[in-house]
Amino acid sequence: MNQPSDSILGDPLSIAVLPASTQVKPGPSDFRLSRLHRLADRWSHLLFLGCSLLVVALIAGILVFLSSKGLAAFLPLSGNTGRTLGFSEVFLSADWAPSNDHYGILPFIGGSLTVTGLALLLAAPTGILTGVFIAKLAPSWMRTLMRQVMDLLVGIPSVVYGIFGLTVMLPVISRTWLKDAPASGFAVSAMILAVMIVPTIVSLSTDAFESLPQNLDEGAQALGASRWQAIASVLIPAAGPRLITAAVLGLGRAIGEAMAVQMVIGNNPQWIALMRESTDRAPFLRALFTPAATLTTELVQELPNTPAGSTWNNVLFAMGLMLYLLTMLLILATRRLGRGAEA
Amino acid sequence: MRIRFLAQTVLATLLSALAAQAQTVTVMGSTALGPILKKAAEEYMKANPGVQIAVSGGGSMTGLNQVVSGGCHIGISDVFATPDQEKAGLKNHNIVVQPFTLIAHPGAGVKTLSAQQAEQVFTGKIGNWKDVGGRDQKIVRVIRPESSGTRAVQKKEILHGQEFTKDVLIQDSTGAVVTAVATTPGAVSFVELEHLEKNRARVAGIAYNGVECSNEAVKSGKYPVFSYGHAYTNPAKLTDPKVKQAVEAFLAFVLSPAFQQTSVLKAGYLPVDYVKSLKTQL
Numbered sequence: 001m002n003q004p005s006d007s008i009l010g011d012p013l014s015i016a017v018l019p020a021s022t023q024v025k026p027g028p029s030d031f032r033l034s035r036l037h038r039l040a041d042r043w044s045h046l047l048f049l050g051c052s053l054l055v056v057a058l059i060a061g062i063l064v065f066l067s068s069k070g071l072a073a074f075l076p077l078s079g080n081t082g083r084t085l086g087f088s089e090v091f092l093s094a095d096w097a098p099s100n101d102h103y104g105i106l107p108f109i110g111g112s113l114t115v116t117g118l119a120l121l122l123a124a125p126t127g128i129l130t131g132v133f134i135a136k137l138a139p140s141w142m143r144t145l146m147r148q149v150m151d152l153l154v155g156i157p158s159v160v161y162g163i164f165g166l167t168v169m170l171p172v173i174s175r176t177w178l179k180d181a182p183a184s185g186f187a188v189s190a191m192i193l194a195v196m197i198v199p200t201i202v203s204l205s206t207d208a209f210e211s212l213p214q215n216l217d218e219g220a221q222a223l224g225a226s227r228w229q230a231i232a233s234v235l236i237p238a239a240g241p242r243l244i245t246a247a248v249l250g251l252g253r254a255i256g257e258a259m260a261v262q263m264v265i266g267n268n269p270q271w272i273a274l275m276r277e278s279t280d281r282a283p284f285l286r287a288l289f290t291p292a293a294t295l296t297t298e299l300v301q302e303l304p305n306t307p308a309g310s311t312w313n314n315v316l317f318a319m320g321l322m323l324y325l326l327t328m329l330l331i332l333a334t335r336r337l338g339r340g341a342e343a
Numbered sequence: 344m345r346i347r348f349l350a351q352t353v354l355a356t357l358l359s360a361l362a363a364q365a366q367t368v369t370v371m372g373s374t375a376l377g378p379i380l381k382k383a384a385e386e387y388m389k390a391n392p393g394v395q396i397a398v399s400g401g402g403s404m405t406g407l408n409q410v411v412s413g414g415c416h417i418g419i420s421d422v423f424a425t426p427d428q429e430k431a432g433l434k435n436h437n438i439v440v441q442p443f444t445l446i447a448h449p450g451a452g453v454k455t456l457s458a459q460q461a462e463q464v465f466t467g468k469i470g471n472w473k474d475v476g477g478r479d480q481k482i483v484r485v486i487r488p489e490s491s492g493t494r495a496v497q498k499k500e501i502l503h504g505q506e507f508t509k510d511v512l513i514q515d516s517t518g519a520v521v522t523a524v525a526t527t528p529g530a531v532s533f534v535e536l537e538h539l540e541k542n543r544a545r546v547a548g549i550a551y552n553g554v555e556c557s558n559e560a561v562k563s564g565k566y567p568v569f570s571y572g573h574a575y576t577n578p579a580k581l582t583d584p585k586v587k588q589a590v591e592a593f594l595a596f597v598l599s600p601a602f603q604q605t606s607v608l609k610a611g612y613l614p615v616d617y618v619k620s621l622k623t624q625l
Contacts, residue, residue: 097489182530267514269489278510291512304402304404304405308408
């Protein structure tokens, strides 16, 4: 494990030669050289500081930009050609019809929460159990293979998942299960999102299980626990906080995903009303297979085509701001949980 | 090494000086109209080496917003400018005609819809293909998002200004619409004619009032559903007479019979002259 660091520190030559040369010749050239080094150190320090400040400035800049655009929906700001809205008609209304001056974004908030919740419900158990398998049960060749496959899965662009959902999953599910009714809706979107976030959850939970002290596992087995008992009652509880972190990070990825969901969810902003009114199928099927919409899908479809400064455009930016704050909240929650794990 | 670097610098300076001499006209907006404008730019620059035409996408609204603010010289759009944008003094040029057609999943079993049936299918009054002479199959309406130009055309021409039913599937692009119609039994939608031509193997065209959509039908005035592709300029921002002249010359080229009768037709649009007498405003 720590072989490379050993070879640097433990190399007899580097230790012997370097101090010797400085001791023998403390001439002015060496002095200049060390000054040069110090200067280089100074500059590189500034460079790194500059880079990190740039990143912070970027994030802050995005927040300022989103806020100025998003809050314009509620405040009479300059450059605002649209109407000023009240909070309740945006956040507490399910009526989204911008051409008729209705801007209720509840369907999108509800859609985002539902689809990510469902995806997590599918992905968290699968991912965590896969993590146990890779860390504790798999033979070593398989462990390497699985890790590589998971890394590969993370790298697949989301539009590929979307195309797969649109051209394969939707028709197959509609033919086999729904008597040819369209399958767009929460179910397929959640399945696709689950496939997308499983790799994240798997690799984080594998790390969590691998970092557990070996003696926990051994102790449980010495006390007579079976393999399954050791996993279920010792390993999983011990890795608990880090598993929750893994799940929350997966959630963060799911809630921000736009492309793949947009292709399969059906993008219907009126889904709440539609679900309530339609009576042609069982409530269970209606909930899973009614075309719906989320914050991200609505943004990706409408933002580029609405005039800047209009009420419609401003509300879309407010949705973007909300998504940003939601993601921030999730990241903060993960850090909090991560700190809990260390303590 | 140093000499080469110097030579490069000199060359670059010369080139940029030359480029500054050339007039640059920027075109921005609709991705649907982009290819035809790019073709026009290519041909125009070949004939007029002193002019640079830069065409970029971004969507109709981006094009309109940019031409209002002076961010580009010509804004291309599938839709008319909003009243607010009109107020800025934009000037409209209809550059091409775009025929639209109804399409359906091949299994629907319906070849034609009357104007009233088409309207009722999308307002939700008709919900099953058997009510319009097809199979017993639920109608699945696939439409574009609210801000789409195609949806605006559909609402005006097919629904005669009424609202769409709530029971719809929405797809972001015409390509996705075609795929959704091809893979969803009972699906019906509304697309540009060229997309039907390209996908005859996957989706079925539906005649409107008994007339199948084709260039000839539009030309003869029998087929009424089409829209214009627009190029907007903002005279208030074209203060430099040289730029103004270049912009006008380029638009004149786009509207010239030589370009309209060849490249416009080849790209799946119709020349503006064909229907000039039929409709002045969509």
